[in-house]
Amino acid sequence: MTSRWGALRDLLYGMTGYEFARHAMQIRHELESVFMVVTMGDLIGVPVLPPYYSLRLLPYVVPQIETWKRHMVRRKELWEKPEYDLLEM
């Protein structure tokens, strides 16, 4: 059982496994961003999930909220820079 899987895993892990895992985590990270927006969007003024259910999930994301909000604000600053402001052009 473990041997065959183990061999395959060792092969993958040994060759490209590390990168593969990193790649998976990267996608996972991006999905996390999307997930936070759809569930906690209220926090940054984009309500998506009905607030009653959003509150239900809140306790689980308490530690993430600070970093996530900072992240979103950074993005917003980027978009609000004059050189990106299409209306002014």
Place this chain on the structure above:
Amino acid sequence: MSLRRVFESQPHRRYIMFGGKGGLGKTTLSATAAFWLAGQGKRVLIFSVDPQASLSDIFQRDIFGKGPVPIVQNLWAEEVDADRRIREYQDEIRKKIRDMYGLDRVPEEIDNYIQAASAEPAMEESAIFDAVVDIIVKGDYDYYIYDLVPLGHALYYLSMAKVYDEWITKITKLREDMRQYDQMAATMRREKVLEEDQILNELIYIRDRINASSRILTDRAQTAFFFVVVPEEMIILDTKRAAELFARFDVPIAGYVVNRVLPRELIQASIPEYLRNRITMQDRYLKEITATFGSQILAYVPEMERDVTGLPMIERLAERLFGEASGPEGPEPAGGRGAP
């Protein structure tokens, strides 16, 4: 078919709603049906999310926000107090956060968020929605009679069920995808056990409940939606429009009940002119109603001499509505008015 026949011949339709425009008699007919069913030995819960507390009015008891209150044998009535529910819910969330992270108090930013989210109108809507889901999925009564607020709101509620259903399904799927990537990464790192994803569990819990309740409410085998109409101008057209809309949301329409029909015998008596005119007018609209809804009409409910409040009055109306001679085939309305 009569209303009574619908209940007797389709016992699996345990979720009952009377819908219609404001003030046509939804609460009155819900209470009457609930009373009659309880008398037939069924365990019945009649419930409402109306902040007007109309069940308290009709049963002449203060039941608002008190959970299911026994009314007569086999009959319970419940009025959801949405504000209170939200307040209690906020406290639950705060407690959960404190417990999870061993905090004395909830961080200010988080608490501000809890308060801001709770002040939104969408919070009340979703809290009410969840209250209904809660009542429906428990399923421990034989009958659930949902005393609806006027049409627009009812339709809004039912469309909301569809939207929530789609949303929660998508979000749960997203979370499951995330989980797969976690799994992948964990496998690659030779980590055997992946911690349980509590968020995913919560989402699945929410999704399954929403799915279950919207499945029930759109299932003709389990739910019966009765339209209440009265013989008055505009009602027929409005009802036809509403019925078309409802059909689009898969609302299982079971038939029409014509309320507030004036007793035709009165016309022989010496009655004031205005009443005579009203009867003549009603005659015209009754013809229109029969022409429009035909065999889908399940009952003609007489206009009582005063507002229907209190159990004796409900009982009398139940006799008229469900008695042997009731229903459109019954001698009274069929031989009298409204029949084609």
